[in-house]
Amino acid sequence: MKEVQGLYKRLGVIVAVLLLAVGYTGGSVSAQMLMNGAGATFPYPIYSKWFDEYTKVDPSVRFNYQSIGSGGGIRQITERTVDFGASDGPMTDEQLKSAPGELFHIPTVMGAVVATYNLPGDPKLRFTPDLLADIFLGKITKWNDPRIKDVNPGVSLPDQPILVVHRSDGSGTTYIWVDYLSKVSKEWEQKVGRGTSVNWPVGLGGKGNEGVSGQVKSTPGAIGYVELAYAIKNNLPAPMVRNQAGKFVQPSIQTTTAAAAGAAKNMPSDFRVSLTNPPGEDAYPIASFTWLLVYKNQADQAKGQALVKFLWWATREGQKYTSDLLYAPLPPQVVSRVEAKLKQITYEGKPLLAAR
Amino acid sequence: MVQEGGTAEGLSLPRFALSTRTAGRWGDQLFRLLVRASALALLLIVLGMVVVMVRAAFPSIKAFGWRFLFTSTWDPVAQHFGALPLIYGTIVSSLLALLIAVPLGIGAAIYLSEVAPPWIRPPLSFLMELLAAIPSVVYGLWGIFVLAPWLRTQVQPALGSALGFLPLFQGPPYGVGMLAAGLILAIMVVPFIIAVSREVLLAVPDSQREAALALGATRWETTRLAVLRYARSGLIGAILLGLGRALGETMAVTMVIGNRAEISASLFAPGYTMASMIANEFAEATSDLYLSALIEVGLLLFVVTVIVNALARLLVWSVGGAVKEVRE
Numbered sequence: 001m002k003e004v005q006g007l008y009k010r011l012g013v014i015v016a017v018l019l020l021a022v023g024y025t026g027g028s029v030s031a032q033m034l035m036n037g038a039g040a041t042f043p044y045p046i047y048s049k050w051f052d053e054y055t056k057v058d059p060s061v062r063f064n065y066q067s068i069g070s071g072g073g074i075r076q077i078t079e080r081t082v083d084f085g086a087s088d089g090p091m092t093d094e095q096l097k098s099a100p101g102e103l104f105h106i107p108t109v110m111g112a113v114v115a116t117y118n119l120p121g122d123p124k125l126r127f128t129p130d131l132l133a134d135i136f137l138g139k140i141t142k143w144n145d146p147r148i149k150d151v152n153p154g155v156s157l158p159d160q161p162i163l164v165v166h167r168s169d170g171s172g173t174t175y176i177w178v179d180y181l182s183k184v185s186k187e188w189e190q191k192v193g194r195g196t197s198v199n200w201p202v203g204l205g206g207k208g209n210e211g212v213s214g215q216v217k218s219t220p221g222a223i224g225y226v227e228l229a230y231a232i233k234n235n236l237p238a239p240m241v242r243n244q245a246g247k248f249v250q251p252s253i254q255t256t257t258a259a260a261a262g263a264a265k266n267m268p269s270d271f272r273v274s275l276t277n278p279p280g281e282d283a284y285p286i287a288s289f290t291w292l293l294v295y296k297n298q299a300d301q302a303k304g305q306a307l308v309k310f311l312w313w314a315t316r317e318g319q320k321y322t323s324d325l326l327y328a329p330l331p332p333q334v335v336s337r338v339e340a341k342l343k344q345i346t347y348e349g350k351p352l353l354a355a356r
Numbered sequence: 357m358v359q360e361g362g363t364a365e366g367l368s369l370p371r372f373a374l375s376t377r378t379a380g381r382w383g384d385q386l387f388r389l390l391v392r393a394s395a396l397a398l399l400l401i402v403l404g405m406v407v408v409m410v411r412a413a414f415p416s417i418k419a420f421g422w423r424f425l426f427t428s429t430w431d432p433v434a435q436h437f438g439a440l441p442l443i444y445g446t447i448v449s450s451l452l453a454l455l456i457a458v459p460l461g462i463g464a465a466i467y468l469s470e471v472a473p474p475w476i477r478p479p480l481s482f483l484m485e486l487l488a489a490i491p492s493v494v495y496g497l498w499g500i501f502v503l504a505p506w507l508r509t510q511v512q513p514a515l516g517s518a519l520g521f522l523p524l525f526q527g528p529p530y531g532v533g534m535l536a537a538g539l540i541l542a543i544m545v546v547p548f549i550i551a552v553s554r555e556v557l558l559a560v561p562d563s564q565r566e567a568a569l570a571l572g573a574t575r576w577e578t579t580r581l582a583v584l585r586y587a588r589s590g591l592i593g594a595i596l597l598g599l600g601r602a603l604g605e606t607m608a609v610t611m612v613i614g615n616r617a618e619i620s621a622s623l624f625a626p627g628y629t630m631a632s633m634i635a636n637e638f639a640e641a642t643s644d645l646y647l648s649a650l651i652e653v654g655l656l657l658f659v660v661t662v663i664v665n666a667l668a669r670l671l672v673w674s675v676g677g678a679v680k681e682v683r684e
Binding site for chain 2: 041068069070071072074075092095161163168169170171172192193194195196197198199200203204205206207211214215218219
């Protein structure tokens with residue numbers, strides 16, 4: 001009996017200690033405001049940089065961001081389990097309707113997607129939109145196809161089969177790539193369409209940017225697509241692509257920002273816009289925003305205020321951290337429109353940014 | 357109920373030796389309660405998983421019915437989902453892995469337990485079991501950067517020119533594909549097969565070996581007739597453990613199988629497995645039907661695993677019965 005009582009006593013002590021520990025951490029969190037977010041993986045490096053830098057601006061806010069993917073971010077903000085979501089692709093009308101309140105898309109930074117290939121002698125190639133579409137549709141199957149030669153005069157192209165490599169995991173990178181192909185090729189739009197994963201007509205799937213580039217690097221004759229930042233970091237060849245204005249443009253941070261500037265004029269006020277194939281002389285045509293998703297009517301005044309302030313900071317001061325991490329900053333035309341949007345975020349009908 | 361009074365009162369010596377106080381009975385009850393609760397909790401977890409998966413997969417089950425099992429288009433844009441290539445890829449890659457890993461694993465186990473000089477056994481088995489400790493993503497990276505290029509430049513052209521008349525070895529050599537997945541899985545599964553088989557072989561009583569040797573059997577005959585036959589059901593258990601691991605392996609396979617939802621007779625062609633599909637597409641699945649279809653794939657993987665395990669139990673059973681008959 002005594003032993004058992006002793007055991008119960010000991011159990012009691014353990015439980016009490018656990019409760020105390022939980023209570024303690026709970027207490028320390030409530031002293032500092034915890035902002036929960038979840039979603040896209042692509043902007044995760046810049047977001048975590050921002051969250052870190054922002055604690056110097058406002059030490060009372062702490063961020064907890066889980067990069068679980070855009071799909072998860074949309075689901076969680078729709079179910080209100082997080083304070084903000086993040087997505088690489090705009091939400092559909094249907095998804096917006098299923099949310100319990102009006103959701104705003106706030107563009108934060110931009111990224112681009114580039115083709116990457118492996119050919120003997122590393123020739124510098126250029127691509128036109130229809131070349132890319134037909135290669136990925138499986139209609140152009142050899143590197144010495146006359147259509148590739150026409151666009152690349154003077155480049156010696158081998159008589160080698162083309163191996164298409166695409167992302168196997170659902171990804172915003174894929175969305176941007178196929179969104180572009182859908183815009184420049186009717187056939188692609190009808191046969192394949194847009195999505196974070198699609199039913200690829202040809203090719204192999206590699207997991208992540210590293211899976212695609214690994215497969216491309218180890219297979220002569222392969223062509224794939226990766227994020228611009230990944231290509232720059234790893235010194236991959238990033239070929240020029242002809243844009244809507246008819247110019248061949250080298251993918252870079254500047255030409256990515258130029259894509260948003262080109263599209264700014266006709267940008268809808270909810271920012272749910274695809275930037276692929278935009279007008280503009282210097283615009284690189286395979287670029288996109290990534291967005292934070294926030295409710296127009298915030299449920300908590302203090303949190304809402306802090307969130308809006310953070311967004312204001314991120315789209316202004318925060319932009320200076322983008323180039324180190326190889327993201328493209330928002331062009332000024334877009335920042336001023338984001339500003340107007342942030343002023344519409346309210347708590348019980350009152351704007352949270354009115355003081356400015 | 358019988359154990360409560362009977363054993364405690366009847367055997368006074370061990371009770372005296374183990375505990376001088378009266379707490380024994382309470383302790384026993386608490387102990388019984390705890391272990392029963394653990395067993396029950398595990399059952400409930402499995403049951404809970406099935407319930408949740410069936411419920412979450414219901415929209416997809418309703419939308420596609422049996423077509424989900426027998427069609428092979430996986431198109432998230434048009435929302436058409438058929439899992440046949442995934443089922444095929446899972447089973448073929450696992451069987452291919454076993455085809456390579458079983459002779460290798462059991463051979464190594466026989467060496468370790470029967471043939472190797474005693475001083476070399478512990479370090480050698482330690483090294484072999486070390487393979488099991490490597491994270492699967494490392495296997496995957498090794499697969500992409502070492503195995504696949506080697507397959508593409510050396511193995512596949514050789515196989516293609518020597519055995520190209522078989523549909524198994526036709527098509528362009530990409531490196532990645534079903535063959536690469538099977539090889540990676542074989543390497544990952546082999547340490548499990550070795551470890552369990554070795555234990556099983558060591559558990560064979562020496563009297564078996566001595567009897568065979570006494571009859572004038574050679575070492576090979578002793579191993580074949582006295583040891584392997586005796587250990588048969590245990591060896592099948594070892595193989596099953598390997599198979600279970602191969603069916604569920606995700607990361608390394610995803611990285612080398614090529615991820616193409618198509619059924620092809622050639623081992624050079626890319627394929628897809630159920631676990632890879634879930635790992636690849638779950639995070640970005642936005643529509644409800646899409647998500648539901650992925651969960652149905654999970655359910656299917658569960659069902660396939662249960663079926664394979666049940667078949668295996670049956671096999672062990674029948675083999676076990678045969679061994680008993682022989683002994684009697």
